[in-house]
Amino acid sequence: MKNGREPVIVGLADAPLEGGRFAKNASVLGHCALVANEALKEAGLSMKDVDGLLTAGMWGVPGPGQLPTVTLGEYLGIMPMFVDGTNIGGSAFEAHVAHAAMALREGYCEVALIVYGSDQKSLRSRTLGGRPSVLSMQHETPYGMLTPVGGYAMAARRHMHEYGTTSEHLAEIAVSTRKWAQLNPAATRQDDLSIDDVMNSMMVSDPLHLLDCCLVTDGAGAIVMTTAERAKDLKTMPVSVKGYGECHSHWAVSEMPDLAHLLPAAKAGKRAMEMAGVTHSDIDVTQIYDSFTITVLLSLEALGFCKPGEGGAFVSGQRTAPGGEFALNTSGGGLSALHPGMFGMFLLIEATRQLRGECGARQVKDAETALVHGTGGTLSSGATVILQKGLQA
Amino acid sequence: MSYDKPLPVIDHDSAPYWDAAREGRLDIPLCDDCGQHHFYPRAVCPHCYSDKLKFDTVSGRGTVHTYTVSSRPPGPAFADDVPYVVALIDLEEGPRMMSRIETDDPEAVRIGSEVEVVFVKATDEVTFPHFKLAK
Ligand SMILES: [Zn+2]
Numbered sequence: 001m002k003n004g005r006e007p008v009i010v011g012l013a014d015a016p017l018e019g020g021r022f023a024k025n026a027s028v029l030g031h032c033a034l035v036a037n038e039a040l041k042e043a044g045l046s047m048k049d050v051d052g053l054l055t056a057g058m059w060g061v062p063g064p065g066q067l068p069t070v071t072l073g074e075y076l077g078i079m080p081m082f083v084d085g086t087n088i089g090g091s092a093f094e095a096h097v098a099h100a101a102m103a104l105r106e107g108y109c110e111v112a113l114i115v116y117g118s119d120q121k122s123l124r125s126r127t128l129g130g131r132p133s134v135l136s137m138q139h140e141t142p143y144g145m146l147t148p149v150g151g152y153a154m155a156a157r158r159h160m161h162e163y164g165t166t167s168e169h170l171a172e173i174a175v176s177t178r179k180w181a182q183l184n185p186a187a188t189r190q191d192d193l194s195i196d197d198v199m200n201s202m203m204v205s206d207p208l209h210l211l212d213c214c215l216v217t218d219g220a221g222a223i224v225m226t227t228a229e230r231a232k233d234l235k236t237m238p239v240s241v242k243g244y245g246e247c248h249s250h251w252a253v254s255e256m257p258d259l260a261h262l263l264p265a266a267k268a269g270k271r272a273m274e275m276a277g278v279t280h281s282d283i284d285v286t287q288i289y290d291s292f293t294i295t296v297l298l299s300l301e302a303l304g305f306c307k308p309g310e311g312g313a314f315v316s317g318q319r320t321a322p323g324g325e326f327a328l329n330t331s332g333g334g335l336s337a338l339h340p341g342m343f344g345m346f347l348l349i350e351a352t353r354q355l356r357g358e359c360g361a362r363q364v365k366d367a368e369t370a371l372v373h374g375t376g377g378t379l380s381s382g383a384t385v386i387l388q389k390g391l392q393a
Numbered sequence: 394m395s396y397d398k399p400l401p402v403i404d405h406d407s408a409p410y411w412d413a414a415r416e417g418r419l420d421i422p423l424c425d426d427c428g429q430h431h432f433y434p435r436a437v438c439p440h441c442y443s444d445k446l447k448f449d450t451v452s453g454r455g456t457v458h459t460y461t462v463s464s465r466p467p468g469p470a471f472a473d474d475v476p477y478v479v480a481l482i483d484l485e486e487g488p489r490m491m492s493r494i495e496t497d498d499p500e501a502v503r504i505g506s507e508v509e510v511v512f513v514k515a516t517d518e519v520t521f522p523h524f525k526l527a528k
Contacts, residue, residue, distance in 0.1 A: 130399060130467050130468055132399075132402070133399040133400060133401050133402055134402040134404075135402075135404070136433055138401030138402055138403070138404075138407060138433075139401070139407075139432075139433040139490065139491060140491045141399045141401075142398060142399050142400060142401055142515075142521060143479050143491055143492055143493050143521075144398065144463060144466065144467055144471040144474065144477065144479060144493070145461065145463065145467070145479040145491065146463055146465055146466070146467045147467060150461050150463065150479055153461035154459040154460065154461050154479075154480075154481060155459070157459050157460065157461065157504065158458070158459040158504070161459070161504045202464070202465075203462075203464050204464065204465050205461045205462070205463055205464070205465070206461055206462035206463075206464065206499075207461075208461075252433065252491070253481065253491060254432070254433070254481055254489045254490050254491045255489075259458065259459050259481070
């Protein structure tokens with residue numbers, strides 16, 4: 001079956017932040033271009049090698065028909081022949097890895113560049129505050145639910161009702177993630193955090209507290225993918241893309257098929273793990289989108305790391321903190337490292353760094369297989385990627 | 394008095410629903426082919442994909458599937474309402490919809506609470522179906 005076209009990640013980069021803002025001055029497209037260059041350079045490639053371009057973001061030339069890959073391709077000075085502007089929320093980049101993998105296998109492109117940038121913190125524009133009250137949203141926006149946290153809060157309350165999950169369980173996740181952030185010099189929040197701190201923080205949308213919510217920061221990141229054959233001549237240790245899956249279910253919160261169970265994550269995760277031929281015990285390090293603490297708990301259950309309803313017990317006693325049994329969100333996640341609006345890019349970057357062994361104090365020993373799972377929208381989409389160190393047989 | 398919260402941008406799918414709400418009725422689509430109601434109104438049934446749909450006046454009774462108490466408003470227009478309850482209501486006829494629960498005591502709301510529709514006029518064009526706890 002091997003033909004040298006197996007998809008691999010060979011380059012990555014993320015933009016340095018200071019206090020959650022970009023350390024350098026550039027437009028949002030400029031930050032995309034800077035991280036793209038850096039990711040290509042570490043692999044020994046340059047922009048002229050790129051024939052596949054994938055991006056998603058909140059930016060765009062206003063007006064009907066935003067064309068993000070076209071806008072960005074022009075800015076970068078390239079004419080890609082494989083493009084993908086799939087936007088399913090923060091999980092878009094896990095889907096992009098899947099789509100690039102298929103294009104690479106098919107010979108439809110040779111070097112795929114996946115890029116993301118957001119200057120929401122600098123612009124002070126968290127644009128999800130209220131979606132325009134059109135189409136399906138005319139039946140939700142007028143009621144004043146804080147978006148997107150309100151939808152996550154409704155899911156959390158439903159999970160508490162069905163399974164007895166508590167705010168303390170959710171706080172365990174915020175605290176363990178902060179401990180990982182304290183080992184990552186690039187993380188935005190590194191001050192000590194206790195379970196009481198989380199539970200005593202301001203109630204934003206009951207039952208979710210302020211410290212159950214991700215940060216609001218800037219951020220830019222890039223990933224370069226190519227084939228196993230091409231990777232042999234490049235400068236970085238390749239990381240193989242072994243499996244992938246994606247699914248989405250709803251945009252309006254009322255249309256979520258099951259408030260306490262992530263059906264898209266279950267479908268995406270199952271497909272990705274079957275494709276990769278791995279089981280849960282093979283996973284050394286896990287990166288799960290943490291827009292809110294509840295997102296992590298629901299994802300752990302849906303991905304099959306524990307049974308439905310057992311997520312609270314699974315994260316109790318700081319099991320997912322450094323030194324715990326289950327290495328989760330080792331960068332400090334969206335809760336404590338950075339969250340520029342669509343965090344899925346940074347899950348992939350951290351997983352790849354772990355498999356390369358580049359993570360210093362937070363390095364998970366002998367990490368060979370990683371599971372990355374993104375969630376987008378209001379628990380709307382799920383996309384899973386299984387990564388393995390090196391060129392795999 | 395002007396209304397400064399978001400108003401629905403009414404379209405061909407939703408116009409009969411909003412028209413009915415203005416007249417104090419909760420009308421939602423009912424499928425001639427599969428016999429199921431759905432919400433929000435669409436041109437094609439999301440259960441069986443039929444386009445043989447008509448609007449049907451429903452009971453306005455339901456139960457609270459889940460809810461959140463908003464302590465932070467999504468914009469200044471909602472600031473005077475805080476704290477308020479946004480909920481998903483399971484209508485007796487099947488569909489689930491988002492709405493507000495009108496109550497002076499958010500603590501009294503529970504998952505499973507029985508509710509009934511009340512109509513809250515916003516403008517001459519738009520009346521919202523909200524819900525209140527049933528006695
Ligand atoms: Zn039907």
